[in-house]
Amino acid sequence: MNKNNFNFKGRTAIVTGGGQGFGLDVAKRFLEGGAKVIIWDINQNLLDEAVKELNSENLTSQKVDISNYKEVEETVNGITLNNNIDILINNAGITGPTGPLWEYDVEMWKKIVDINLVGTFNCCRTIVPNMIKNNYGRIVNVASVAGKDGNANASAYSSGKAGAIGLTKSLGKELADKNIAVNAVTPAGAKTRILEQMSKEHVQRMLSKVPRGRFLEIYEFTSLVCWLASEENSFSTAAVFDISGGRSTY
Ligand SMILES: NC(=O)c1ccc[n+]([C@@H]2O[C@H](COP(=O)([O-])OP(=O)(O)OC[C@H]3O[C@@H](n4cnc5c(N)ncnc54)[C@H](O)[C@@H]3O)[C@@H](O)[C@H]2O)c1
Numbered sequence: 001m002n003k004n005n006f007n008f009k010g011r012t013a014i015v016t017g018g019g020q021g022f023g024l025d026v027a028k029r030f031l032e033g034g035a036k037v038i039i040w041d042i043n044q045n046l047l048d049e050a051v052k053e054l055n056s057e058n059l060t061s062q063k064v065d066i067s068n069y070k071e072v073e074e075t076v077n078g079i080t081l082n083n084n085i086d087i088l089i090n091n092a093g094i095t096g097p098t099g100p101l102w103e104y105d106v107e108m109w110k111k112i113v114d115i116n117l118v119g120t121f122n123c124c125r126t127i128v129p130n131m132i133k134n135n136y137g138r139i140v141n142v143a144s145v146a147g148k149d150g151n152a153n154a155s156a157y158s159s160g161k162a163g164a165i166g167l168t169k170s171l172g173k174e175l176a177d178k179n180i181a182v183n184a185v186t187p188a189g190a191k192t193r194i195l196e197q198m199s200k201e202h203v204q205r206m207l208s209k210v211p212r213g214r215f216l217e218i219y220e221f222t223s224l225v226c227w228l229a230s231e232e233n234s235f236s237t238a239a240v241f242d243i244s245g246g247r248s249t250y
Helices: 021-032 044-054 069-080 106-134 145-149 155-174 193-197 200-208 218-229
Strands: 012-016 036-041 059-063 087-090 137-142 180-187 239-243
Touching: 012 021, 012 106, 021 036, 021 044, 021 087, 021 218, 036 044, 044 059, 069 106, 087 106, 087 218, 106 137, 106 155, 106 180, 137 155, 137 218, 145 155, 145 180, 145 239, 155 180, 155 239, 180 218, 218 239
Parallel strands: 012 036, 012 087, 036 059, 087 137, 137 180, 180 239
Antiparallel strands: none
């Protein structure tokens, strides 16, 4: 695969959930494009492994739980003392277990929405003021095709991702008179560790809905995110970019 290069020289990017999966791959491509990258994750072991694997002086890792507003705020304040934040990839997320809404564990339901939706709010709430000050920013919110279609037995996840899509549309419009773009992406299933949180039958059902007839490759996801996060994306905002292999055609 001949991959395109993206120019991120002089940019500082935060990638949440950067310890593995999509986030780790995005961090890698950002580094290749010349960015300074800060990966956030709730899991210290994953961060340590990621730092070892990417092995770059332009990479920093910070243990952050995005659903904890105070923690996010303090971390951002520490960064913006000396750096601007040009790019924010709200990628951290969990699906939680699969099961019907009327049997779903109440605390788990709230936790899933807290991470997928409120976590995205927390990061935007604390980082956007810095972007406004610099009149520059590219935000990509990683939603899911579940947030558009609603997956059976995934009501919390579908609701959290639908909420992240709504947030993207609102915030994008609020910032449209500035050089700040806010967009969402809606991937179909890709083979990352997140699939281990769901039943095998659920994953098979997801795959059966994809006209391309296969899983999304991680680098395909990363390419779309890179363009949206690049300076060249100077017009598209408040929009939802589909990467579901034909599943959602709206
Ligand atoms: N892989 C897929 O099939 C798929 C499809 C559609 C959307 N997505 C979305 O893509 C994003 C990345 O998923 P992935 O497939 O790479 O999953 P993953 O499980 O491999 O990675 C997610 C990362 O987020 C971190 N994380 C979880 N909760 C956190 C918190 N509260 N604070 C900080 N970090 C936290 C995890 O530790 C993990 O490293 C998620 O938002 C997911 O919902 C994935």
